Amino acid sequence: MALIGKLIMHQDISSRGDLFHDLIRHRPNDIATISPDKLHGCDILEGERGAVGSIICWDYTQAADRWMICKFWLRTWDHEGSKLCI
Template sequence: MALSGKLIGYVDVSKDSDVFHEFFRHDPRKMIAITPDRVHDCELLEGERGAVGSIISWQYTHEGKKKVAKNIIESVNEKNHMIVFKVVGGELVDELYKRFTIIFHVEPKGDKQVAAWTFEFERPDTSVPYPISLMDYICNLTKDLDAHHITK
């Protein structure tokens, strides 16, 4: 029996979808300078930065521990500024989950913008928790990036 799950987080942001789409797809290395306590490196391992099929290795600190996640850009929707990352290596899939996908997009909410993060995952058994602290981490990272752009 599969223990599939989905977790969605929303963050009100002051900037439009283009800013965040650029960060997470084309220029993620800027995050290292903005949030060095959270993101330490973002290395392109294969393909062209931002292209579907490219593989990226992220080094970050979560819950006080340095971690690695290797992601492949599975799909991109330019119109909706959506990026789908499939996690193919690192602690998330090597030690915890059978499958883990991260979907990011920014959507209008009235006269504001909302960054939406969706985690789709499969747990091997009930002892593996829902990735709530990881969602908190990514939402707080988004807030930090947005705050940086408010001051610029």
């Protein structure tokens, strides 16, 4: 049985927001290169890379030995306010 829910979070980063958004939207595979011990890769399931409405599946490690899969849908993208809603 799958657990379905909605997660809302706010994460502070020590980089410029536009760099982070460019990385998430246009180069998600590079995140696995930056943090290979946590994130192992991502696949585009539907749509195109960076397009609103696309569905991306991430493979990552949550704890020391727990392999997880996360699928998210890119809902909205605000260029001026640097907001990303997934």
